[in-house]
Amino acid sequence: xxxxxxxxxxxxxxxxxxxxxxxxxxxxxxxxxxxxxxxxxxxxxxxxxxxxxxxxxxxxxxxxxxxxxxxxxxxxxxxxxxxxxxxxxxxxxxxxxxxxxxxxxxxxxxxxxxx
Amino acid sequence: xxxxxxxxxxxxxxxxxxxxxxxxxxxxxxxxxxxxxxxxxxxxxxxxxxxxxxxxxxxxxxxxxxxxxxxxxxxxxxxxxxxxxxxxxxxxxxxxxxxxxxxxxxxxxxx
Numbered sequence: 001x002x003x004x005x006x007x008x009x010x011x012x013x014x015x016x017x018x019x020x021x022x023x024x025x026x027x028x029x030x031x032x033x034x035x036x037x038x039x040x041x042x043x044x045x046x047x048x049x050x051x052x053x054x055x056x057x058x059x060x061x062x063x064x065x066x067x068x069x070x071x072x073x074x075x076x077x078x079x080x081x082x083x084x085x086x087x088x089x090x091x092x093x094x095x096x097x098x099x100x101x102x103x104x105x106x107x108x109x110x111x112x113x114x115x
Numbered sequence: 116x117x118x119x120x121x122x123x124x125x126x127x128x129x130x131x132x133x134x135x136x137x138x139x140x141x142x143x144x145x146x147x148x149x150x151x152x153x154x155x156x157x158x159x160x161x162x163x164x165x166x167x168x169x170x171x172x173x174x175x176x177x178x179x180x181x182x183x184x185x186x187x188x189x190x191x192x193x194x195x196x197x198x199x200x201x202x203x204x205x206x207x208x209x210x211x212x213x214x215x216x217x218x219x220x221x222x223x224x225x226x
Contacts, residue, residue, distance in 0.1 A: 004157075033213065042202050042216030043158065055211050091157065098211040101146050101165060106157035 002026065004107035006092050012113045013082055021077040021110045025094030032075050033104060034067055035091040043091055049075060050098055082114045119217035121203050126223045127193055135188045135220045137203030145208040149177055149188045152219065153199045161188065161201075190222075198224045 005024045013019050025032050031050055035043035045059040049069045057067070064082075069075040079086055089111050093104040118140040127133040139147070146165035150158035164170055164179035164186065176189040188201055200219040206212060 031212070035214075035216075040218075042204075042219045043214070045213050045215060048211055048213055050211065056213060059213075095212065100212070101163045101206075102212055103148075103160045103163065104212070104214065106150075106159070108157050 004092055004094050004105055006090075006107040006110050008110055009108065010111045010113075012115065014115050015082060015084060017082050017114075019079050019082055019112065021079075021090050021112070023075045023077070023092030023094075023107060025073065025075070025092070026105055027073075029094035029096055029105075030072070031095045031098045031102070031104075032069060033093040033095075034075070034077050035093065037089045037091055037109070046077070048098075055098075079112075082112075084114050087112055087114045119203060119205065119215065121201075121217045121220045123218065124221045124223070126225060127190075129193055129195060129224055129226050131193050132189065132191050133193060133222065135190070135201050135203075135222065137186045137188075137217060139184050139186070139203070139205045139217075141184075141205045141207055141215075143208040143210075144181060144184075145206045145210075147179055147186050147206065148204040148214060149186075150202040150204065150216075151199050152202060158202055193224050195224050195226070198222060 033048040034046040037043040047057040052072045067077045089109040091109045093106045095102045121137045149161040152158040162177035203217045204214040
């Protein structure tokens, strides 16, 4: 079956611009996670959704970052007034639920470059 | 919070065995994941341990000691395609299975 997909695969933008990154989870997965990965580092948690609601957004670095999942499926990560430090790979993952040990399946990521 | 420590880089020879260690300090431990990530690709699931002991899955095995805050990933009969980063991620209870990753160990397999 189809895995997690993310669009765009690459995004180049200018400092100060607004960007939206999209994630299509595996069909039927209720939990969706966003992570950010800088070069040479492990992924860093940003936010996760259980259904439509953000269950934990403690990883969002500041109020320029926002994410939605209005129908409990597709999610969009929104970054306002982008800064060069936002450049990273943004990974999305989904899992059937949030039970103990449930595997998260990752998408290929969106590589964001802020000039 | 969580402290996760794993070696930054390792090198091994094709056909050999390599052990990648991970130590962690976490409140409310609820198991530990290992993921593999090839350069430029998404992390893929390798193993999940919640009980002490060794779990074997083909060429890969994962070990956990909860009392010592220690895990390792054992790769046998190394192949060139095993060159990748290996990410250790302990899970906190009541955290929705949110993963906190270590910095990863970049393994280079040489002929």
